[in-house]
Amino acid sequence: MTPEQLEQIASEETAARARNPRRLSVCMAAGCISSNSDAVKKALERAVAGGPLKDACPVTGVGCMGLCSRGPLVSTEPAGVLYQNVTPEDAGEIVGAVSGPAVERLQCSRELPFFKRQVGVVLENSGQINPERIEDYLAAKGYAALVQALTEMRPAEVIEQVSRSGLRGRGGAGYPTGLKWSTVAKARAETRYVICNADEGDPGAFMDRSVLESDPQRVLEGMIIAGYAVGASRGYIYVRAEYPLAIARLNTAIRQAKHLGLLGSQIGNTEFAFDIELRLGAGAFVCGEETALIASIEGGRGTPRPRPPYPAQAGLFGAPTLINNVETFANIPPIIRNGGDWYAAMGTQRSKGTKVFALTGKINCTGLIEVPMGMSLREIIFEVGGGVPEGRKFKAVQTGGPSGGCIPEQFLDMPVDYDSLAQAGSIMGSGGMIVMDDSSCMVDVAKYFMEFCMSESCGKCIPCRAGTAQMYDLLAKICEGRAALDDLAMLEDLCDMVKNTSLCGLGQSAPNPVLSTLRYFRDEYLAHIQEKKCPAGVCACGMKQEAGS
Amino acid sequence: MPPTLGKASPPSEDKRWKIVAATMRRHGFSRNALIETLHTVQQSFGFLDRPSLEYVAQSLRVPLSKAFGVATFYHFFSLKPPGDHTCVICLGTACYIKGAPQLLAEVEQSLGIKQGETTADGHVSVLTARCVGSCSLAPVALFDSEVAPRLNAVEMRGRLARWMPS
Structure with missing residues (x-):
């Protein structure tokens, strides 16, 4: 299909919307579906069909609107009213209010800091468009960046814009994306591959899931642009089998993109050809590591291998391979559309742009947010997130999953970026933020993550395989009130050993939750050891002691 | 004689094996399709048993040990039948x-x-x-x-x- 034909589809879609501005959008992302939004949508459709707005007010399923804790969410156009905690019984009232005053009882203010403080780049279409219709994406400037790249830019110019944007890998490590792209582009080879890492393994994180469910075309567009820039003609999306809805929407998106000639040969009527295939993960956390992920796509056990050679030189099937995370690819279309400098104007000195976070745990507004890099943790948790519920006291926020750490209150005013989080003993990670209040025991949390790393260790290298098991035993001993101070010293020694001698990122970062809790909550460890007491009342240390005596 | 490409016979007459064979065919009986094929088996039958692993291993020309290694490495695969x-x-x-x-x-x-x-x-x-x-x-x-x-x-x-x- 030619660029003109694509534009035609987009303008027809926009015109159709202008002719009939009335519309009801129901959040159909995983969170709201679990809260019964499917039934809400059906009830709204029935209410529309049985009333005066019949055929004049489409009911559309859209992607994530962010505020999952108040789902199911419904928004109306043209008034732009947002409704929360909607039940199927509310349908009649909502439909009746489409062209009149809003139903106050259900209204959720768009003036909440939760919405006001956000900046939509990756999530610009999320909750706005129907993720199962490519026409919706085209009408929202979708594929304009691809057409621009293919028709007006040389591959090197695309990479130049990505470099200028200052975008860093959103999977967690923060490697400069432009640099990665140019390394793959420079590698000498006939065949190159692009891989999208959608194996979102960090527990407590669902950013990628939401992006894939809400705006899958954006990820495809980012990958196709990447393919053009680095000279690849084949891409793979490695997605978790635990995300059935994301898989279904990706399959739909790929089919529709192929149908419009945006995947396959002669994309946008140019010489460029690119295809994308899905590969399902099978539940192995270590497959988030790039060499393990490649081994898994090749059909084997997902065990990492030493680097170098880096995948950019020798990756999938031995060919130079570009691996980026879902959110990284999702940032590409707006960067190409608006230019790298536009993106670089947001964020901090060394971390540009915006970041999507999943706010969960002991926080009022749980859900998905996108904020500029450099916003402070206090603003994110207490303004955007609405603070800690039930009047309890904030204790720590966990970032970076099992590779990250727990950040205590004294760092709340720190601006969030790659470097400051690392300084505080954690990492940016993929974007999960789990807030903990005073009812959580930090030793128990460290034990939880160590159990995770122990069972997710692939077993290839000894420091990780044996070290995580030993550390877990020591942490269990401390929690049960059976430990002595020597055990704490041994735990610290092991942290050092595992961190410095493991083969891949899983082992190297496995001690982080222990190290960060030891650094900021050492008194809790000491209380378990010296007083045989769990200050938060989570661990059963005292009780076991009594039962045994 | 080495087994011919994709000619291993399925463990039973069950029609679901046709779905499994279709997955392998779609990937040209490539060894890289091992995980994809095991996904299809588990989706169709609920779990992976020894006859199914033997069939897939033979069809894709990978050692049974490798198929077993992959099936046990990933948490998503189950070697036991699930409950109702x-x-x-x-x-x-x-x-x-x-x-x-x-x-x-x-x-x-x-x-x-x-x-x-x-x-x-x-x-x-x-x-x-x-x-x-x-x-x-x-x-x-x-x-x-x-x-x-x-x-x-x-x-x-x-x-x-x-x-x-x-």
């Missing part, structure tokens, strides 16, 4: 700090089995998940793939009771 119903407790971080361990203890106690096990009558299996990505509704459990948000012990017992034969 499955209850999956999410143990992601958000669920964990909001009481998932208590939910797990509750379900284990009320069914008298441990996680990873199936009741003796084959009726209910209890499994745990690393994270199902519904963190904003924590704690959650999946009852036959349906997410139950903000679960508590009372509701959990009610959901389990609905599965019990009347």
